[in-house]
Amino acid sequence: MLAARKETVLKIIVGKYISTAVPVASEGIARSYRLGVSPATIRLDMAALEEEGFILRPHHSAGGLPSDKGYRYYVEYLDEPRELALGEQHLIRDLYYQVERETREAEEWLRLTAALLRRLSRNVAMVTYPRSPRFQFKRLELIALRELKAMLVLVLSQAQLRQRVLSLDRAVSQEELTATAHKLNLAYAGQSVRDIARYEVPLDSLEERVTQLVLKIMEAEERVLGEVYITGLANLLDQPEFGSRHQLSPLVEAVETQGWLSGIIPDDEGIRVVIGQENQVEALRSCSLVLGRYGIPGGIGGVIGILGPTRMRYGQAISSIRYLKGLLSGLLQEYYA
Numbered sequence: 001m002l003a004a005r006k007e008t009v010l011k012i013i014v015g016k017y018i019s020t021a022v023p024v025a026s027e028g029i030a031r032s033y034r035l036g037v038s039p040a041t042i043r044l045d046m047a048a049l050e051e052e053g054f055i056l057r058p059h060h061s062a063g064g065l066p067s068d069k070g071y072r073y074y075v076e077y078l079d080e081p082r083e084l085a086l087g088e089q090h091l092i093r094d095l096y097y098q099v100e101r102e103t104r105e106a107e108e109w110l111r112l113t114a115a116l117l118r119r120l121s122r123n124v125a126m127v128t129y130p131r132s133p134r135f136q137f138k139r140l141e142l143i144a145l146r147e148l149k150a151m152l153v154l155v156l157s158q159a160q161l162r163q164r165v166l167s168l169d170r171a172v173s174q175e176e177l178t179a180t181a182h183k184l185n186l187a188y189a190g191q192s193v194r195d196i197a198r199y200e201v202p203l204d205s206l207e208e209r210v211t212q213l214v215l216k217i218m219e220a221e222e223r224v225l226g227e228v229y230i231t232g233l234a235n236l237l238d239q240p241e242f243g244s245r246h247q248l249s250p251l252v253e254a255v256e257t258q259g260w261l262s263g264i265i266p267d268d269e270g271i272r273v274v275i276g277q278e279n280q281v282e283a284l285r286s287c288s289l290v291l292g293r294y295g296i297p298g299g300i301g302g303v304i305g306i307l308g309p310t311r312m313r314y315g316q317a318i319s320s321i322r323y324l325k326g327l328l329s330g331l332l333q334e335y336y337a
Contacts, residue, residue, distance in 0.1 A: 002054075007078060008035065009045045010054055014066045014074045018311050021240045023063030068276035071288070071310055075273050081315040084120075084323050092116060096327055106130060109331055110229055113304055113324050118232035120320040123308030124255070129227045130295055130302045130332060135160060135218055137188040137196060142166070142177035142210065150177055152210065154217055162217050172206060180206055184214075193218040228261060241286060241309040254283035255307065261291075265303050269293055271318050276310045286310065290317040294325035295332055304328065 002010065012033055013024045026042040029035070035042065046064050049055045054073060055064035066074065084092070095116070099108050110127045117125035136157040143151040150166045184207060188196050193215055203211060233252055236242040242251065254260060260281050264274055274289040288310045295301015304325055306317045 001077070002049075002073070005035065005037070006045050006049060008033075009042060010049055010066075010070060010073065011078045013046075013049075013055055013064050014070060014078070017065050018313055021311060023058060023065045025063035028063070066310075068278070068310065071275045071314070072278075075275070075314050079315045081318040081322070084319055089323065092323070093327065096331065100331065106332070106335060109328060110302075113328055114229055114231045116324060117304065117306055117320060118235065121306045121308060121312070121317050122232075122235050122238070123306050123312060123317075124230060124232045124235060126255075126261070126303075126305045126307060127229045128261070128302035128304075129229070130300045132300050134192055134298070135221055137191050137214065137218070139185045139189070140181050140210070140214065142181045144172070144174045144177055147171055152213055154214060156218065156221065160221060162221070164213055164217060166210065166213055168209070169205065176206070180210060183207065184210060188214070193222065230255060236308070239309050239311075241311065250283040251287065254281050260284075261303065261305075264289065265291060265293065269297065271321060273314065273318070288312055288314070290314065290321055292321040292325040294328040296329070300332060301329070 001007075009029065012029055016022075016024045016028075026039045026046055029042050030037075030039040046055065046057075049070070050057055050064065053067055054070040056067050057064050083089075095112060096109065099112055107129070110129060114125040114127045117127075138155040138157060140155070141151075141153040143153065145151055145165070148168045148171065150168060150172065152164050152166045154162045154164075156162070187199065187201065191199075196211065196218070197215055199211070233248075233255070236248055236251070242248045264272070264280065270292070272289075272291045274291070276288060277285050279285050279287065279289070284307075286309065287307055289305055289307050290312075291303055291305040293301055293303055304321055306312070306321065308317075
């Protein structure tokens with residue numbers, strides 16, 4: 001943890017840089033904030049923050065701007081997300097219930113959510129269509145291909161069909177493959193990935209190999225999100241970080257790629273903040289993401305999020321997502337009750 005005055009200086013630097021996109025000088029801090037110390041002392045604090053990796057300076061005489069580490073510290077310890085104003089909450093609730101009166105289509109709720117997130121954040125808003133996170137095993141088939149190879153065809157609930165090539169450690173006849181599939185179909189029918197992982201009946205080497213591939217397929221399927229609805233990419237053109245289409249093009253291409261969001265979704269019902277270099281996708285490392293799950297616990301649901309420059313208003317983004325995901329979750333519970 002940083003000492004109290006360093007925390008104050010870092011908080012000022014992050015807050016001013018978020019507002020202005022201009023490096024913050026020690027003289028400006030001393031002039032605008034009553035810290036009870038001289039500009040020289042603040043310069044020493046900034047030098048220490050730079051040495052510890054919390055701020056960057058374009059050159060020696062320039063002011064400071066936050067690093068990814070500085071933003072992370074700010075989000076974890078210094079920022080104080082506030083609830084949306086009551087008037088704004090009432091307006092948003094009225095909009096949702098107006099949509100609910102006119103149509104009970106979940107798609108319209110999601111479009112409204114994306115539009116509200118875009119307006120509240122002035123960044124990119126993302127909403128995934130709800131889907132069940134739980135799949136059950138229905139049946140599998142094993143088909144001999146060539147020596148030491150077989151095709152595994154797996155059918156899951158919700159009519160999901162997946163095929164994978166299974167590597168074998170010995171030559172196996174079609175008759176043995178069929179018998180193995182029959183045995184595992186009887187054992188695993190209607191089971192979830194967790195049920196299958198806990199299966200305690202002894203398995204021979206072929207049955208174990210097939211089971212491990214089934215588990216791998218089912219685990220990957222549960223990580224996949226529904227279709228992602230994205231709006232507000234044009235808002236990034238208003239940010240100095242993305243002032244030209246040349247700078248924006250790789251980012252747009254990245255977010256329009258299917259599956260990029262699946263690896264970073266929150267593991268629970270909380271909020272996840274991904275800052276700069278923490279992004280797995282290189283084109284997004286000049287950006288931050290704030291993400292939250294919505295839906296019925298253990299049941300159907302999805303993810304809502306905001307994408308913007310690392311210089312985003314994190315507290316506002318977190319508050320907006322927390323409030324909207326709560327509303328969406330309540331509506332889904334009513335819809336599927």
